[in-house]
Amino acid sequence: MSTFTEGSSGLRRVVHCDGACIGNPGPGGWAATIKVMDGDQEISRTQVVGSEPAQTTNVRMEMSGAIGALRVLREADDTPVAVFCDNELVSRGMNEWLSGWIARGWRTAAKKPVANQDLWQELVALTAGRSITWHWVKGHAGDPYNEEVDALANAAAAHALQRSQSA
Known part of the structure; x- marks a missing residue:
């Protein structure tokens, strides 16, 4: 479960993000939830969702979910983010x-160009000077927050597919 922060004191932000593609490559969608927490109490929750009707990949959409959340937090104070x-x-x-x-x-390390360098560079810019920790959570394993963003990302990918078919 991704609730490791329960019991923590003080203000913090907790982000859950995911991406999805219909085909790989194919139209894709991404989603993130941003919770502002004070100790164990959720103060607010924001959802951000986006899509890409052109040919994209699962990895690009996964990264886009994190980027979408961090863009929202760009102007935030220096509250820690997980x-x-x-x-x-x-x-x-x-x-x-x-x-x-x-x-x-x-x-x-194999001297090949890093795939999705443009997105990695955006993540670097969005995380610069911030207190951000990154955590892996097993997908499709019952974590309610991961299931929530997975459903949102898949809905966004379906919407992107519809847009690409009507274009």
Whole structure:
């Protein structure tokens, strides 16, 4: 469960994000919920959703969910943020690989260009100077917050498919 922050004191923001594609590549959608918490009490909740009717990928949509949430928080104070996503590439990229990619000029350890560099660079810009922790949560395993954003992302992807078919 992604409720590790229960029992924490003080103000913090908790983000759950997800992405979905119909086909991979295909039309896609992303979603995030942003909860403002004071201790165990939820003060407010915001949902952000977006889609891409053009050919996109699951990973790009997963990253877009995190970006969408962090864009909303861009002007927020320096309250700590915990981001939960069910894509290990996103959480491990932010926690483990990012500094190496940057040091190697956006190359992987195998000296290949980092995929989705544009989105990684946007994440770097949105997280600069912020207290943000990244957490992986197993998808489709009953976590209610992950299930919520998964449903929203899939609905956004379905909407993107409809838009692409009517274009």
